[in-house]
Amino acid sequence: MDKIEIISIGYKIVHHWNLLLFTVLAITGGVLFSIEVTSWFAYIIGSPLSTVLGTDPVTAGVQLLRTSHRFIGFIWGALLITYGIYLLAFRRVEIFKPLARPLSKQMAEAKALIRHYLTGRPLPPDVEKELERHNVLVSYMAILLFISIIFLSASGVLLVYKDALGISAATASWLVLLHDIGFALGLLFVAFHLFAVTHPSNRPLLVAMFGDGKAELSWVQKHMPKYLARRGLR
Incomplete structure (x- = not known):
C-alpha cells in the first residue's frame, strides 16, 4: 500500500464550500465594515443596478452586498449545522x-x-x-x-x-x-x-x-x- 486516504470526498466537499462561502462573506462583510474605504468596490457592484433601483451606484452596491451577505450567511450556517449533525451522528469527530x-x-x-x-x-x-x-x-x-x-x-x-x-x-x-x-x-x-x-x-x-x-x-x-x-x- 503506497498511499492511504486521509481526506474523504465528503470532507473535501464541505471544506471547499466552506472556503468559498467564507471568502464571499469576508469580502462582502469587509466592504460593509469599512464602506468609507471600499466605496469604490460598492460602486462597481452597484453600477449595473443603480438605474433599475433608482439610486446612486454606491447605495445600490451596499444594498446588494448587504442582502448577499445575509443570504450567504444563512447558507453557510445551514452547511455548518448539517455537517456538524452528521459528524456527531456518525461519531466522525476526529479533530478534538x-x-x-x-x-x-x-x-x-x-x-x-x-x-x-x-x-x-x-x-x-x-x-x-x-x-x-x-x-x-x-x-x-x-x-x-x-x-x-x-x-x-x-x-x-x-x-x-x-x-x-x-x-x-x-x-x-x-x-x-x-x-x-x-x-x-x-x-x-x-x-x-x-x-x-x-x-x-x-x-x-x-x-x-x-x-x-x-x-x-x-x-x-x-x-x-x-x-x-x-x-x-x-
Whole structure:
C-alpha cells in the first residue's frame, strides 16, 4: 500500500464550500465594515443596478452586498449545522481527539510543533508517536473557529431580525461589535490555517485536500501514527 486516504470526498466537499462561502462573506462583510474605504468596490457592484433601483451606484452596491451577505450567511450556517449533525451522528469527530490527553502532554506537543514549524527542529520521538489525524494545534485552532462561528452566527441572526425582536440601537451596536470580533477571530484562524497548510512538512495535506484525498503511507506513518494504529494500518 503506497498511499492511504486521509481526506474523504465528503470532507473535501464541505471544506471547499466552506472556503468559498467564507471568502464571499469576508469580502462582502469587509466592504460593509469599512464602506468609507471600499466605496469604490460598492460602486462597481452597484453600477449595473443603480438605474433599475433608482439610486446612486454606491447605495445600490451596499444594498446588494448587504442582502448577499445575509443570504450567504444563512447558507453557510445551514452547511455548518448539517455537517456538524452528521459528524456527531456518525461519531466522525476526529479533530478534538488530542484534547483527551493530559494537559501536560498537550502543551509538550504544542511547544514541539511550534518549534518545528518556526525553526525546522525535528519533533521528539515521544511527541511524534502520539500524533493523531489532527495534532493538538489543530484542535486549538478548531476551538478558535468554533468561538468565531458562535459570535458571528448569534450576532448576525439577531441583527437581521433586530426590528422584529425589538432590539434597541444600543444593543444592536454591541451586536455589531460582537460580529466584528467574531470576524477578526475567523481571520486569525485563516491566518494560522494558511501558515500550517503551506508549511513544507504539511504539503502532502494540501495536495490531498485539492487532489485525490490520499497521502504517501510513509508520510502518514510519520505524521499520523496514532490515526493509523486506530485504523489497524500501522
